[in-house]
Amino acid sequence: MKAISVLIPDGEHPLALRVVRSLGFTHRVTVDLLTCERWPSSRFSRFCRHCHFTTRRITDGDRGHAILDTVTAAPVDVLLPVSVEGIRLVLAEQQALMHHVAIPPLPDLATLDMANDKAALCRFARRCNVPLPPSLLFPDEVSDSGALLHLAYPILLKPATLDGGRGFQLFRDSQTLSTFLATNPGVRAAGRYVLQSYLAGSDFGLNVLCRNGEILAFTVQKNPLSVSPPFGPAAGIHFVTDAEPLEIGTRLLSALRWNGVANLDMLRCAATGEMLLLEMNPRYWRTLLGSVYAGVNFPYLACLAALDRPLPPTDYRTIAYAEKSVALREALRMVAGRTLLPGFRLKNTSMSAALKDPLPGLAYYGTRLLSRCRHLHRGGRGESKASGAPFPCATGTEAASPRKRAS
Numbered sequence: 001m002k003a004i005s006v007l008i009p010d011g012e013h014p015l016a017l018r019v020v021r022s023l024g025f026t027h028r029v030t031v032d033l034l035t036c037e038r039w040p041s042s043r044f045s046r047f048c049r050h051c052h053f054t055t056r057r058i059t060d061g062d063r064g065h066a067i068l069d070t071v072t073a074a075p076v077d078v079l080l081p082v083s084v085e086g087i088r089l090v091l092a093e094q095q096a097l098m099h100h101v102a103i104p105p106l107p108d109l110a111t112l113d114m115a116n117d118k119a120a121l122c123r124f125a126r127r128c129n130v131p132l133p134p135s136l137l138f139p140d141e142v143s144d145s146g147a148l149l150h151l152a153y154p155i156l157l158k159p160a161t162l163d164g165g166r167g168f169q170l171f172r173d174s175q176t177l178s179t180f181l182a183t184n185p186g187v188r189a190a191g192r193y194v195l196q197s198y199l200a201g202s203d204f205g206l207n208v209l210c211r212n213g214e215i216l217a218f219t220v221q222k223n224p225l226s227v228s229p230p231f232g233p234a235a236g237i238h239f240v241t242d243a244e245p246l247e248i249g250t251r252l253l254s255a256l257r258w259n260g261v262a263n264l265d266m267l268r269c270a271a272t273g274e275m276l277l278l279e280m281n282p283r284y285w286r287t288l289l290g291s292v293y294a295g296v297n298f299p300y301l302a303c304l305a306a307l308d309r310p311l312p313p314t315d316y317r318t319i320a321y322a323e324k325s326v327a328l329r330e331a332l333r334m335v336a337g338r339t340l341l342p343g344f345r346l347k348n349t350s351m352s353a354a355l356k357d358p359l360p361g362l363a364y365y366g367t368r369l370l371s372r373c374r375h376l377h378r379g380g381r382g383e384s385k386a387s388g389a390p391f392p393c394a395t396g397t398e399a400a401s402p403r404k405r406a407s
Contacts, residue, residue, distance in 0.1 A: 004029045004303050007076040007101070008042075009067045010086030011035035011051065017042040017360055018288045019082045021353050022299045025292060029300065034070055036063070039367065044359035050074075064093040071101040078102045078303045082284045084116050087260070104302040105211045105259035107282065115256065115282040119160040119192045128255040130248060131276050133267065134197040138181065139188060142195070145178040152197045160192040163281060163407050165232035170198060196278075200270040204242070205234070205263055206249040207291055209301050213257040217301050217314055219291045220245050221321075224341065233286040233407050235323040236330065236341045239294040239316075244268070244275040252277065261298050263407060281407045290321030293348040320344045324351035 006023060008016050011033030023029040024047025032049055033042060036056040043051045052074070054066040067089060071079060079101045081087045090097065091109050107115065114120045119137045126132065134151050136142055148155075155177060159167040171177040177195075181187055203223040209216045220242050223234035249264050263285035265278040284298070291298055295315035304311055320343035322330055327349040333339040346352060354361050 004307070005032070005075055005077045006030065006080050006303060007032045007034060007052075007067075007071060007074065007078070008080055008082055008086075009034045009070075009089055010081055010083050011042055012037040012040040013083040013086065015082045015284045015286070015288070016040070017045060018286070018350075019080070019284055019299045020045045020047050021357055022288060022292045022297055023047065023303070024357070025353075026297060026300050029303065032070075032074060032076065034067060039363065041360035041364045044363045046357050046359065060089060060092070064089050068093050068096055068100070071097060076101050078104065078306045080104060080299065080302060080306075081106075082299075084112065084283050087112060087283065102306040102308075104306040105209070107256075107259050111256055111258070112282055115258075115262065115280045117160050117192075118158055118194045118279050121280055122194055124256070125252060125277055128252060130252050130255075131274055132196075133199055133269075133276050133278070136195040138193040138195050140192070142181070145174070145182075148174045148178055148195070151195060152199075154198045156196050156198045158194045158196060158279075160194060165407075199267060199276070201276075202268045202270070203234070204245045204266040204268060204275070205237070205285075205287075206245045206266065207261070207263050207285065207288075207296075207298065208249060208253065208258075209261050209298050209305065210253050210258040211305065212259060213254040215246075215250060215253060216305065216311055217296050217298065218246060218249070219294055219296050219316065221287065221290065233323075235326045236344075237287055237290055237321050238341070238343065239290065239318050239321065241318060248275050248277055252280075261302060265407070285407050287321060287323070289350055289353055290319075290348070293317075293321055294319050319348050322349045322351075324349060324354060327351040 006029055008019060008031065010016060012035040016033065020031050020042050023031050030049045031047055032052065034052045034054065035043065036054055038053060042048060052070050054063060079090060079097060081090045087106055090103065091106060094103065097103060114124060122132060122135055122137060136147060136151060141147065153173055155171050157169045157171065205221045205223060207219045220240050221237040222240050223237050245266050248266060261284055263281040267276045267278055269276060288298065295317045301311055320341045322341060322344060327346060328351065330339055330341050330344045331346050334344055
């Protein structure tokens with residue numbers, strides 16, 4: 001069978017390399033990239049056939065036209081965006097693109113924006129009776145400090161549109177939170193937030209590919225290990241069979257009439273045993289390769305769906321998966337008989353994927369080393385500002401035991 005030719009239009013995005021490797025491991029796909037960076041790490045993958053370049057300085061509209069020009073000139077079967085930004089670019093030119101290339105199921109722009117906005121999704125989930133942790137939307141539902149007494153503490157403050165745990169802060173009492181909200185003008189200036197009771201429990205993720213709200217393929221993961229920053233993506237996960245995350249996800253995705261891939265973060269509350277929705281990532285996710293090792297290759301299935309080909313039965317396996325940040329440590333723990341991730345196998349890790357496709361990692365660390373050498377050569381002048389939350393930490397806030405997620 002002829003290999004499927006795929007173009008990733010947002011090839012500079014950090015998730016692109018994970019999608020490239022997922023497609024490459026099938027040996028049934030060739031991958032091209034369109035990127036606004038000259039040397040993204042995904043360009044060096046052995047699974048990347050060709051990299052098309054467009055300057056970073058052009059507008060989104062011009063980049064949309066560049067995508068159209070590329071699929072018109074290059075032999076491409078499927079256009080596969082991997083990020084929210086990439087999906088928006090494709091949606092802007094979708095009608096013109098459909099005459100030249102197949103496009104996988106994608107949400108419309110309004111649904112994409114709702115799913116990508118924690119506050120908007122919270123409102124929608126409430127209307128659909130999808131269970132959530134006790135939550136308030138700030139500032140809409142916090143008219144005075146008394147409203148803050150309606151939630152159980154500790155409370156997690158979550159920016160509506162940042163992902164990966166960025167900007168999250170934990171508050172132990174209402175007085176500290178009330179003072180923080182009142183004395184930090186950057187909070188109101190930065191936009192909307194979700195105030196959510198931080199409940200003890202087990203973290204789960206539901207990964208899906210959907211068409212018109214119907215789940216075509218899925219995996220369920222339990223997330224026992226995380227990495228920095230606190231509340232950031234999971235680093236070690238178990239793929240499990242658990243009907244409850246699937247039931248909650250089906251209810252939400254059906255109501256959204258969702259199209260495309262998504263990762264839903266959930267929590268099984270320790271006190272009640274109830275499964276609660278935390279948030280939704282309307283794109284590919286960091287632990288994507290874990291699903292591939294578990295027998296469900298979401299990028300490849302999305303390509304088949306774009307071409308209206310039947311999806312093969314998935315060989316879903318309940319395995320453990322680890323990111324390379326913990327893979328070597330867990331390998332040493334396994335030898336000593338003290339692994340924190342039962343069922344851990346080095347072959348089911350992102351480190352294994354990197355060893356099979358080493359050049360992107362070498363290019364990434366080489367670029368970092370070169371940047372560091374240039375900085376030292378300049379005598380340390382012009383240090384970059386530390387990245388972090390969009391507003392300063394207040395006294396009394398903290399980053400407690402991390403909420404482990406797959407984003």
